[in-house]
Amino acid sequence: MIEIENLRFAWPRAESDCLAIDRLSIAAGSTLFLYGPSGSGKSTLLGLLAGVLVARQGRVGVLDTDWSSLSGARRDALRADHVGYIFQQFNLLPYLNVIDNVLLPCRFSRLRHERAVRRSGSVQADAGALLAHVGLAAELWRRKAAELSVGQQQRVAAARALIGAPEIVIADEPTSALDAPLRDGFMDVLLRECRTAGSTLVFVSHDERLASRFDAQRSLASINRAAVHEAAA
Numbered sequence: 001m002i003e004i005e006n007l008r009f010a011w012p013r014a015e016s017d018c019l020a021i022d023r024l025s026i027a028a029g030s031t032l033f034l035y036g037p038s039g040s041g042k043s044t045l046l047g048l049l050a051g052v053l054v055a056r057q058g059r060v061g062v063l064d065t066d067w068s069s070l071s072g073a074r075r076d077a078l079r080a081d082h083v084g085y086i087f088q089q090f091n092l093l094p095y096l097n098v099i100d101n102v103l104l105p106c107r108f109s110r111l112r113h114e115r116a117v118r119r120s121g122s123v124q125a126d127a128g129a130l131l132a133h134v135g136l137a138a139e140l141w142r143r144k145a146a147e148l149s150v151g152q153q154q155r156v157a158a159a160r161a162l163i164g165a166p167e168i169v170i171a172d173e174p175t176s177a178l179d180a181p182l183r184d185g186f187m188d189v190l191l192r193e194c195r196t197a198g199s200t201l202v203f204v205s206h207d208e209r210l211a212s213r214f215d216a217q218r219s220l221a222s223i224n225r226a227a228v229h230e231a232a233a
Contacts, residue, residue, distance in 0.1 A: 001168060001200040002026040002049060006058035009048060019044060020226035021058075024218075028167070031191065031201040033211045036220035042204040043088070045220065046170050049202060050083050051075040062168060080109040084161030084199070086171040086190075090153045092160075094146035098136065101145050102127040102159045105166075112164020119165070130159040134189045151182050158190055165197040173205050187213060 004024040010017045018041050026032055036042050047053040048060050051067040054075075059066050063082060067075055079085075084105065092101050106113040106123045113123055120126035131141060134155040145153060154174060161169055171190065175183040191213060194201045203214065211217040 001028040001030075001062065002202070003061040004059065005061075007048070007055050007060060008057035009044065009053065009055045017226045019048070019055075019224055021045075021223050022225065024223055026200060026202065028200055029195075029198050030216065031194065031214040032203065033214035033217045034202060034204045034220060035206060035208050035211065035217070037206055040220050041224060041226075042220055043172055046085075046172050046202065046204055049168075050085055050170055051079050077109075080105060081111045082167045084163075084166040084169045086157050086161045086169070086174045088173045088176060090157040090174075092145035092153055092156055095144060097144055098131065098141045098148070098156050099124065099127050101156055102131065102163055104160060105163055109164060112166065115164045123163075126163060127159065130162055130193070131155070133193060134158050135185065150177050154178065154182075154186060155189075158186065158193075162190075162193050162197065162199075166199060169194055169199045169201045171201065171203045175205065175207065175210070183210075 002025070004021050007019060007021040008017050009019040034042060034045070044053065048055055049062070051062070051070070054068050060068070062078075065078065070078065093104070103123055106116055116123045116126035120129050128138070128141065132138070136152060136155045136159070140148065140152060145156060148156065154177070157174065175186055178186060187210060191201070
């Protein structure tokens with residue numbers, strides 16, 4: 001599902017690469033826990049996996065497609081069809097209500113719209129089913145995102161990423177603002193929904209206590225040669 005080969009990435013004006021990954025392969029339908037300290041490049045790697053960033057060298061492929069071979073518009077279209085993204089700060093549109101936030105991927109992707117309709121009869125019904133699964137009470141569905149608590153916003157962000165059964169779900173430290181009971185409940189829902197849809201999950205966190213819940217666990221330092229070179233210097 002995801003294949004990285006000879007990846008090199010540096011931010012503008014940086015003196016050296018922040019990521020240098022020779023190879024990383026993630027199988028379809030698997031769950032990967034990727035961990036490392038703050039500032040180690042975890043979010044940068046997720047941006048590369050999602051095609052938001054493009055490597056200066058090497059291949060980052062999803063669904064047998066190299067992100068760097070596509071124009072910006074085609075990357076956006078591929079991402080909308082096949083990638084659900086849970087951001088660390090959730091990135092909900094504050095002026096939209098809960099349902100409209102969840103439906104955003106279906107407005108940009110006909111494929112995810114059609115999958116949601118096949119699953120539940122309509123996109124609105126599928127959004128409601130996902131919100132119920134993540135534990136958000138129905139009386140909150142018409143509230144604006146800005147009126148929700150952090151825990152409630154996190155559930156909306158998860159439902160938005162999962163709607164339309166994207167092949168890949170990327171989660172960037174989505175539990176960092178949650179206490180233990182909310183964190184554990186969120187993990188139950190996220191893993192269950194990904195397995196039900198057959199989605200490949202790449203989950204980034206610095207909280208290694210979550211690692212045992214995943215099919216595979218990798219530290220970013222173990223695959224990033226740039227970190228080794230920096231430590232040696």
